[in-house]
Amino acid sequence: MTNNGGLMRRYLLGTATEAERIAVENDYLANGEAFHQLKAAENDLIDSYARGELAIAEKEAFEKRYLTSPPVSTRTSAQGRSRVKFASVLREITKEAALSPSPKEAGILEKLLAMFRAASVSPKWRLAAACAIVLVGGLISLKVLSHRGGGPSEASRHPDRQQSNHPGPAEHANEPGAGTESGTPQIVARNDEPAAHDFTAQLEPDAARAVGSGLQTLAAPSHTAWLNLGVVVDEDEARPLAAVVETPEGNQVFRTDRGELTTSQRGRVLHVRVPAARIPAGDYILEVKANDETVASCSFRLAYK
């Protein structure tokens, strides 16, 4: 039974035959693994319902089985509703974490916009650029929406949860050593914009920091969904770069090879977008790696205010 997803789903929805039902029950009442498989199948079913992925007949059966009172008791239907709500928030948080938009995508769009704006371009090329902008923008939107498992209705249900796909340059970076006291944590970034879900900070590599200057601290608002972290890297580094966030004990909590390199007055800066759900308050080390060789390392303390 444990490998028969269809049978488990039919049992849970109450559409299995009598013989199937008895077989499933005999199995899970006597066998712990079968029971856990069935519970897992139930969680998947609840997730599918919360995502609007069930076919009409399944959706109706699910609502009858889990949410409607009667036939199920008021307490059971309340539990069912609570589990669907849990599935919704779990979905929202895992989407935030998994949806790591590629800065390259935003970069392409910006380049096309710049091309469109350029006065020297002929009308024919302007038209071509406009078409390309619409096409690329549409593709990116489709990718983002499909990643979120919703459509326009999903977006409109949670307008306050829209993410910016444009991790711009560091907006709240402090100059190294400014306002620091020896040995005390240094607050390097703070973003108190109430509506923002992105928090941007530029980290100082450990090698460039004065001895005893304390841990650099990021004080992000509690509603932060994304951390845009910038790290200055060597001008001459030409290899592809990856960014890894680890705990001081060496547990990797996030890794991406989708950072965006920009050039600022301070040199080349690698920008990475890290889902806040992945890194709760605590101490971390962000390492920039080229072919698994560490080329920059920044220790920091993250706090949510």
Place this chain on the structure above:
Amino acid sequence: MGTLNPISDGDDERTELQRLIRRLDPDPENAWQKYRDLRERLVKFFQWNQSQDPEESADEVLDRVGRKPDEEEIRNVAEFVIGVARNVLREGYKKSQRESHIDGWEGGGESLAEPRDREEEIVSGLDHHTRLEALRRCLEDLKPEERSLAIDYYSAVEEKQKEHRRKLAAAAGVTMITLRVRANRLRDRLENCVDNGLHARRSQARPLDT
């Protein structure tokens, strides 16, 4: 199951429970674990069969198994439990049919709960944010590798789910089934943590009865 000391007359609930525990496993520690597992399965059995009170029905099954005198040997506890569970379920159906018939004459007992359900739904719509924050806090309490698993496992949309989870299992060096069980245990913990957090919050917000 094994050699059991006969229980004297005048059994109370405690001796019934002790008898049941010994039937499950001669080792007390294993037996208690088996008892908890069995009870959990029975609660779900009644829930999946739309019983009116799954917890009470599960306890009724365990009581009946415990009441069975030692002299009557139970060769296979699991099979015996399944049989008793089906009897309790049937009795529950009959009872609820009788009650719904009576309710029908009186205007329907359960239907009275509907307006309150709707009100509850409106209120619960408002607490989406609270629930989200509670889940964030619960995720923070997990170990980093557990948090990663919970997020990675549940992040795929249905059509890509199987492939996504296959890759996760391969990366973790475990079978899909093991990964699934691990992820769902984590989910249970998170769900309980969120429920407890919301419950504690509501308790704090509720003014004391005078």
